[in-house]
Amino acid sequence: MEAILTNIRVHVNRQGTDEDLAALAQKGDLPAYESLVGRYQRFVFRVLWSRTGFSREDVEDLTQDTFVRAWKRLDTYDPTRPFKAWIAKIAANVAIDRHRSNLRRPLTTEITEAENTVPSNAPDPASATISAEQRRRLLLRVKKLPDHYREVVVLRFIEEQSYEEIAEALDLPLGSVKTRIFRGRELLKQSLEPALAEGES
Amino acid sequence: MDCLSNEQLFFYSEGLLEADETRRIAAHLQSCESCAARYLEEIELTVALRELPAPLPSAAMPGRVISQIRAARARTFSLWWWAVAFGLLVASGLRWFPAGDLSPEKAALSLTEFLSDGAIAVVQLVARLSDLNTWSHLGRAMLTLAEMAAQSPLWLASSVTAVFMVAVAANVLLWSLTRHALVHR
Numbered sequence: 001m002e003a004i005l006t007n008i009r010v011h012v013n014r015q016g017t018d019e020d021l022a023a024l025a026q027k028g029d030l031p032a033y034e035s036l037v038g039r040y041q042r043f044v045f046r047v048l049w050s051r052t053g054f055s056r057e058d059v060e061d062l063t064q065d066t067f068v069r070a071w072k073r074l075d076t077y078d079p080t081r082p083f084k085a086w087i088a089k090i091a092a093n094v095a096i097d098r099h100r101s102n103l104r105r106p107l108t109t110e111i112t113e114a115e116n117t118v119p120s121n122a123p124d125p126a127s128a129t130i131s132a133e134q135r136r137r138l139l140l141r142v143k144k145l146p147d148h149y150r151e152v153v154v155l156r157f158i159e160e161q162s163y164e165e166i167a168e169a170l171d172l173p174l175g176s177v178k179t180r181i182f183r184g185r186e187l188l189k190q191s192l193e194p195a196l197a198e199g200e201s
Numbered sequence: 202m203d204c205l206s207n208e209q210l211f212f213y214s215e216g217l218l219e220a221d222e223t224r225r226i227a228a229h230l231q232s233c234e235s236c237a238a239r240y241l242e243e244i245e246l247t248v249a250l251r252e253l254p255a256p257l258p259s260a261a262m263p264g265r266v267i268s269q270i271r272a273a274r275a276r277t278f279s280l281w282w283w284a285v286a287f288g289l290l291v292a293s294g295l296r297w298f299p300a301g302d303l304s305p306e307k308a309a310l311s312l313t314e315f316l317s318d319g320a321i322a323v324v325q326l327v328a329r330l331s332d333l334n335t336w337s338h339l340g341r342a343m344l345t346l347a348e349m350a351a352q353s354p355l356w357l358a359s360s361v362t363a364v365f366m367v368a369v370a371a372n373v374l375l376w377s378l379t380r381h382a383l384v385h386r
Contacts, residue, residue, distance in 0.1 A: 030270065033267070034267050037262065037263040038263045042257055042258060063262060068273070134249070135252065139253050154255070157247060157251055157253075178212070188246065188250075
């Protein structure tokens with residue numbers, strides 16, 4: 001009976017928790033899985049974006065790989081645990097495999113046309129705190145951060161994840177997450193100060 | 202109180218400190234202009250990072266994932282049929298060219314084993330036809346079928362094979378009906 005109610009909740013109302021959807025998907029329900037992909041595509045995309053070479057096409061492919069791989073391994077998911085942490089671990093493994101397979105391209109240090117025109121969560125220029133030029137510089141600095149600082153900084157400030165969520169997703173102790181975020185920001189500040197001064201003069 | 206470290210300022214701005222330390226830092230920021238200015242810089246950096254133009258995945262992503270899964274599933278499904286055909290071929294081959302001697306007890310044992318394995322395989326088929334885990338059960342069922350066929354009288358082997366094929370056909374039909382209902386709701 002409970003299962004039938006869950007089914008109705010998910011399919012008729014397009015509601016239901018992530019864990020409900022995942023439990024249905026485990027039984028082979030593709031539409032339920034499609035809803036889950038819709039909910040988590042942005043998160044997975046950002047996790048991969050923060051860990052790999054920032055090329056939009058690559059990250060898009062890796063995001064797709066992550067969800068296909070997750071589907072094949074759904075039987076390893078425990079529906080009493082948060083789906084987000086589980087999918088983040090799969091994304092992390094996809095990123096590692098990609099790294100191993102040596103397909104990783106060097107970081108793009110220029111912001112390409114494509115990146116400027118793709119949908120993003122950037123605010124409109126009128127309400128922004130810093131100028132477009134400063135933002136461009138800051139993004140470059142973030143891209144050049146060492147991997148282990150960049151991924152936590154992106155997840156914390158761009159993806160706005162909590163410290164606990166980041167720790168769980170990256171399988172790191174909470175203390176390491178705090179330290180890495182702090183050190184990453186210090187690096188950003190050091191590298192940003194001359195640039196900002198330059199921009200102001 | 203001494204001026205605040207960068208670490209204190211940042212963790213304070215993120216609300217990560219204990220109540221006591223939070224109160225002390227708040228009091229210090231009231232009275233120290235240079236720390237207050239550095240605190241403002243921390244906040245500004247956080248806001249600037251939040252406003253970075255990070256890309257988003259394209260809206261077609263869920264659809265693409267689902268088509269890739271469907272394609273993989275279709276491939277597995279056709280592979281599966283090849284396995285069934287091959288298994289039956291091997292089974293009938295072994296029946297017509299029996300090897301080694303056989304005893305009625307061994308045949309009965311194999312038959313029981315086959316039936317229970319077959320039941321497991323059928324249940325698995327209904328539940329997860331597209332999943333590769335099916336292979337292990339299928340493989341076991343096929344092996345037992347082959348052993349049994351080699352050791353049993355012709356009428357038994359033929360009828361069991363027929364029952365097996367009917368069961369497979371019925372489950373495939375059931376599977377495609379339920380999948381159709383799920384996918385095209």
